[in-house]
Amino acid sequence: MEIVVKARGGWCLTEFYGFPERHRRRDSWNLLRTITDASTLPCCIIGDFNDLSHIEDNQGRVEHHEWLFNGFRTAVNDCALQEISMQGYQFTWSRSRGKPNAVEERLDRDFGNSEWMALFPDAQVNNPVAAISDHSPLLLRTIQPEIFLQKRKFRFENKWLRELDFKELVYNSWDAGSCQDLLPRLERCSELLSNWGKQCFAFFKRSINQYKQKLEQLRHYSDPDSVEEYDTIRKNMIDLFVQEEDHWCQRTKSFWLSEGDLNTKFFHANANARRRSNQITRLHDGNGIWYEDKTDISHIDM
Structure with missing residues (x-):
């Protein structure tokens, strides 16, 4: 190739x-x-x-x-x-x-x-x-990867609604602080939810990497206890792979696949494609004119 x-x-x-x-x-x-x-x-x-x-x-x-x-x-x-x-x-x-x-x-x-x-x-x-x-x-x-740190935008996760302490968390963050204006409240609440979400729903690959690091240590040993722990962690890692597939399957709304191989990359690509298709890149004003620059569409009557 x-x-x-x-x-x-x-x-x-x-x-x-x-x-x-x-x-x-x-x-x-x-x-x-x-x-x-x-x-x-x-x-x-x-x-x-x-x-x-x-x-x-x-x-x-x-x-x-x-x-x-x-x-x-x-x-x-x-x-x-x-x-x-x-x-x-x-x-x-x-x-x-x-x-x-x-x-x-x-x-x-x-x-x-x-x-x-x-x-x-x-x-x-x-x-x-x-x-x-x-x-x-x-x-x-072939080359050492460059690491770029980018602050993630806040995204509300519907699965948070299933957590028992979610409402209490929102109430407490909304009433906290001296400033009671709407925008400061929203910023405070979104920041708290983001931090809470990271703790409750750690990204799958982070957990998988932790398992891999532990397996890297254990495969140097062949005593019965280490072998048993190795097999246990290996099974847990397989479970995470399955959960990761379900996660991306839900995001792409691909419910047609019920069983089969792990298709995480397929679902991830479809999720990104779906996100791009949901973006508005240009507007039509009804007079035959297309506006693609955000600075030019503020005057359009919606």
Whole structure:
């Protein structure tokens, strides 16, 4: 897949899956050589290679012969690929966690050729916790993201009406303060509701990230208590994923989907599209004139 980045040009991203059968590993290595030879652009190859490069990539009782390590390293060197450094936990696949026959391996990797590494010298790969799969996903960051802080506008949430202490909160904030004018009361009430809403309805991703951080800590341990806590938190995180989908499904008013995969991104995109369609971008005055600038529509008789 070709990707074009402004001011950097185009580069090729390839998702790779190596043959899991040992007798077909050479086929995987030759396929890797074919892919890199055919690419005329800066190339990045990411995926499950089903191969290890060193004995340290394995933690468990699965035996790997030296010819497997050497064959994979030789293929990578023949392709002139450089591995992008992985941050955090190094093992990307696990089996029978917490049991005597537990195995963890680094099967998933990300490589780039010299031209790609020159384009993105600060590239990093993260290994976040997976909620369901036995493989951890790989998150490739080509550049470090910039953080922009923007104050959110007040939005009233209908679900607040279902809270028992909502009315009391509004009454208290409305009567508080020395100034009893309407606008100061509204500002005071909206600010209090916003802060209260953040505490009562923490954004789903924040809670999910907290679970992920805890799982990152626990997967370093294999004692029974840690494994049990790991499984419990993992189940709770799955529940949050389902709640997040319901949240965005309600916002897009997409009631037609009752069951199925998590479609959070789909609902989020539809919610944004619906919000844009509800905005008034221009007005027609009835005389054939359209007004698009807000400064020009104050005189229109509505």
